[in-house]
Structure formats: structure tokens, C-alpha cells
Amino acid sequence: MRCAVIGGGPAGRAAAMELAALENEVTLIEKNSIGGTCLNEGCMVVCGLNDVARLLNDAGRLRDLGVLDIDFTPDYPRIAGGVKDVLNKIRHVTEGETREAGVEIIYAEAMVEDGRVIAGDDEIQYDRLIIASGAGPMIPPLDGAENAITYRDILNIPELPEKLVIIGGGVIAAEFAFIFSSFGSEVTVVSRSGFLHDLDPVIRVYVTDKLLDDVNILEDTPTLRMDEFGAETSRGYIEGLPLLATGLKPNSEFLEGFVELGRGGAVLVNDRMETSRKNVYAAGEVTGGPGTTPIARLQGSVAGLNAAGIERRIDYRHIPRSISLGYDVGFIDNRDIDGVEATIPGLAGPGSFWGVPEGKTGLTRVKLAEDGGEASVYSVAPGARIGIAYLSLLMRLGISLYDFDRFIETHPSTDAVYKIMRFLSRY
CATH class of the missing domain: 3.30.390.30 (FAD/NAD-linked reductase, C-terminal dimerisation domain)
Structure with missing residues (x-):
């Protein structure tokens, strides 16, 4: 059976490798880099920066306790460069693993039609299609939003910002707040509603009081506009490089009219990851939802198995x-x-x-x-x-x-x- 997979992130790779393991002919089309947001712009970037941030915190604590006589100054361009070097190595291994599993990889932008995908100069005929095109940063309709950076720009900042203003109150905002406050930036988080409001209240208090104690967190504070030097909020102007951490938007514009889309452009699927079009499945961040790598892999696996004719239904119980x-x-x-x-x-x-x-x-x-x-x-x-x-x-x-x-x-x-x-x- 001929199978096409759009998107080389965790969901797409999981689907492609399930299908290839069942001896299907699988072509994966990736617009940018294998590994998707997780490897290239998200989870692994946070891992690399977080390791350094924790090391700096530990060194500072041991110095303050008089255990070590140590002084240090983080060099952000070198840190970011080191993260990029490691990501390149991981990307190379990931691509090799995918090809060795029997998956053909084409790097191109995809256009979908019934029964075929146009990928650059290639035309891929398919019997089953898996859409795993991911998501990108959601840019709110704020005056001056174009002056802000997003998680995609983190490794390309020319120097460590003296001050950083993070717009958003979720996980991405919390993780970058910790990283850059540990590096020495003066960090302010501006949250339109409650900060980490989905977290258990007792745990949230511990996080803000103990783990983010060097971060200024403003809750219930709408952002009104931004410029390249800071953000105007309902509490006044806050100086610093603005970083948008306001959620994700599914990469589904190219699917309008092809499958049914829901709120925010999310591809609508059932518990077998089937879309509104027969023999077309979707998985990962393009379907909306939590947007975590383990869930994307789970959805990709379920989509791939169902596409291969093996009955599976998604189970979201007790997700870590x-x-x-x-x-x-x-x-x-x-x-x-x-x-x-x-x-x-x-x-x-x-x-x-x-x-x-x-x-x-x-x-x-x-x-x-x-x-x-x-x-x-x-x-x-x-x-x-x-x-x-x-x-x-x-x-x-x-x-x-x-x-x-x-x-x-x-x-x-x-x-x-x-x-x-x-x-x-x-x-």
C-alpha cells in the first residue's frame, strides 16, 4: 500500500515508521528539518539551555554556601552555538534512523489533492495519507507584535538580553523565564490571566515562590502593544526584549477545503485519528490539543496503525x-x-x-x-x-x-x- 506522510516531527515519524514496519511503501514529506518543532525549535532547545541554566544555578548556590570559590559569566552566543551543534548531530541520527526504517524522505512544501501530494517537483500517489504538519507560534493581534521574538528565534539572539519581557502564562513562558533568569537577565512574565492556571494551586505556588523566585510575574495583566524595546501593559510600560509565548496555531492553511477544520484551524479527527476525508488521517499539533511530544507520538502511532488496517483507538487517560x-x-x-x-x-x-x-x-x-x-x-x-x-x-x-x-x-x-x-x- 502506498502511504504519504506530511510532516517529519514526532507524530509524522511515528506514523511513517509504523507503516514502514508493516511493509507499506511510505514517503514522508517535510517542509524544513526532520524532527519537527520538538527537535529543532522546542523541547530539545529547552533541554540544551536548561542544562546550562541548572548548572549555573548549582554553581551559584555552592558559591554562596562557601563550598566552592567560583566565578562565571554565561556567554549566550557560545551557549546557543553549542546547542545548534548538538541539534545538528541529533538531526543527522534522526534522519538516518527514519531512512533505515524504510521511509523515503522528501524535503519540500506539500500541496494536497485527493489521491496525491505535490511536493516540489515530485508527485506522490497515495492510498492512505497522514497529515502531521504541526503548529507554529500563535501571534496575537497586538499592535507591534512583529517586534517580538518567539521560541523560533531563541537560538539566534545576538546577545543575552539585559531585560526580557515574556508575554504569556503557560509552560513555554515558564521554561524560558527560568532559563533566562538563570543566565542573568531581568525577566518579567506578563500573563493575561493566571500564570500556569491549569496547574494544581499548591504546586503552582511552589513553582512561583521557589523555582521562579527571581522572575517578576504579572497575572491578570493584558498586553496592549509592543515595540522592539518592551511592552505596554495594563500596568504600564515594561522595558525589555519582548518574547511571545502565547500558544500555538495549527499549520493547516494548506488543508482548507480538503478536510474539515475546527476552532483555530485544528484538523478535526475521531478516536482513530480519521479526518472528514476517507483514507486521510491526522496526528500531532495540527489537530490541536495539548501539543506535547509523547501525545503526538501516540497519535501518530494510532493513525499509522489504523491506516494500515489495524484497529486502534486513542486513549488519553492518565497522560503524564x-x-x-x-x-x-x-x-x-x-x-x-x-x-x-x-x-x-x-x-x-x-x-x-x-x-x-x-x-x-x-x-x-x-x-x-x-x-x-x-x-x-x-x-x-x-x-x-x-x-x-x-x-x-x-x-x-x-x-x-x-x-x-x-x-x-x-x-x-x-x-x-x-x-x-x-x-x-x-x-
Whole structure:
């Protein structure tokens, strides 16, 4: 069967590799670089910069505690250049893995028609089509918005900004606020509504008070206009390089009239990732939703398998999420749980030992349904995203959290989730 996949990000690659593994003829069309936003502009960029930010924070803490005699000045162009070099290596490996899986890659802009995709000088006939064209930064209709940068420009800033004004109140805003405040910029976050308003209130307070304590956060503050030197807000003018972190917009303009689009241009799909057009599927950020890499991969896999004739339905239960700050903020948020809850400080251990004098060892919080079958888990700790992922698996397998009375942890560990689980399992 001939299959075409538009978009080489996590969703598109997952779909393409599922189809190729089932011995289908697969052509992947990518407009820019393999790996999509995650590798080239998003997750991996944050990882590279965050590693340096954490190192600088740790060095400063040890210096202040008198443990080390050290002085340092971050050189942002060198940091950004180093991140670019590593991304190039990862991109090369990613492309090689995709081709070795049996996927043909064409770098071109795609135009879709019924039964074929026009990609530059190539015409690809298909029996099944997967649309995974991703999303780009959403630019709000503000006067002077063209003067602001977005996450796409982060690695091309010529020098570290003395002051940075981040417009937005979500995960992207929080992660760049931590990074640049750690580098030494004076950072102000301007949020039209509440900052990280979807996060559990107790965890949100910890994040703002402990992990972003050097950041000036203005909530319920609309931005009125921008220029290249700052932003005019409802509280006055704030000086600094403006960075827009106002969400994502699906890359779906080329699909108008081809498949049904919903709010904000998101491609409408069912739980098999089928669009309104027969034999055409969609996955990843182009379908709207949370826009995380694991969900994009999951959607891509489901789309690819269904396109190959193998029945799969998407399951969004107990999805693990994370935010990269001084510590990982990992969580599984199941709303409307009525039961018991507990909150305890994080543990001293690898990555958090020297945070004890400042009371910055993290935080763990669990809400548990009375029958033990549903829970919301929040962990702020070094490596929290790893433990949260395995908890997600246990929940998706239907394992009761009361089974944690048999859990044996590795030691030393900085994640206190197991302590709360064992306590609540005997509640």
C-alpha cells in the first residue's frame, strides 16, 4: 500500500515508521528539518539551555554556601552555538534512523489533492495519507507584535538580553523565564490571566515562590502593544526584549477545503485519528490539543496503525506531563477527584542535597480517589518526569495505587511519590 506522510516531527515519524514496519511503501514529506518543532525549535532547545541554566544555578548556590570559590559569566552566543551543534548531530541520527526504517524522505512544501501530494517537483500517489504538519507560534493581534521574538528565534539572539519581557502564562513562558533568569537577565512574565492556571494551586505556588523566585510575574495583566524595546501593559510600560509565548496555531492553511477544520484551524479527527476525508488521517499539533511530544507520538502511532488496517483507538487517560525548570515538574492531573490527599516536601538526595539550606528540595502532592483507582500525582524533584511516566503506565494498566504498600524504592531518591503512595494505601 502506498502511504504519504506530511510532516517529519514526532507524530509524522511515528506514523511513517509504523507503516514502514508493516511493509507499506511510505514517503514522508517535510517542509524544513526532520524532527519537527520538538527537535529543532522546542523541547530539545529547552533541554540544551536548561542544562546550562541548572548548572549555573548549582554553581551559584555552592558559591554562596562557601563550598566552592567560583566565578562565571554565561556567554549566550557560545551557549546557543553549542546547542545548534548538538541539534545538528541529533538531526543527522534522526534522519538516518527514519531512512533505515524504510521511509523515503522528501524535503519540500506539500500541496494536497485527493489521491496525491505535490511536493516540489515530485508527485506522490497515495492510498492512505497522514497529515502531521504541526503548529507554529500563535501571534496575537497586538499592535507591534512583529517586534517580538518567539521560541523560533531563541537560538539566534545576538546577545543575552539585559531585560526580557515574556508575554504569556503557560509552560513555554515558564521554561524560558527560568532559563533566562538563570543566565542573568531581568525577566518579567506578563500573563493575561493566571500564570500556569491549569496547574494544581499548591504546586503552582511552589513553582512561583521557589523555582521562579527571581522572575517578576504579572497575572491578570493584558498586553496592549509592543515595540522592539518592551511592552505596554495594563500596568504600564515594561522595558525589555519582548518574547511571545502565547500558544500555538495549527499549520493547516494548506488543508482548507480538503478536510474539515475546527476552532483555530485544528484538523478535526475521531478516536482513530480519521479526518472528514476517507483514507486521510491526522496526528500531532495540527489537530490541536495539548501539543506535547509523547501525545503526538501516540497519535501518530494510532493513525499509522489504523491506516494500515489495524484497529486502534486513542486513549488519553492518565497522560503524564512535565515542565522543565530548576527541577522537573512532573504530573498526572485527573480532575474532579473526591477522596484523600497529601502533600510533603521533596527529599534530599542526588540533585537536591544542596537545596536543603534554602528549603528547595521540591514538593510532592497526591490526590487519591476513595477506591484507589484514580489519582492525581504532582512531583517537583530532580528526574520527576521519569517516575511520573511509570506511574502513568500503572494507572493505564488499571493497577490500584493501594498496591503501593508492596513498593520498594531505590535509595537515595529525591522523589517522595512512593512515600505518599505507601501512606495513602494504608489510609
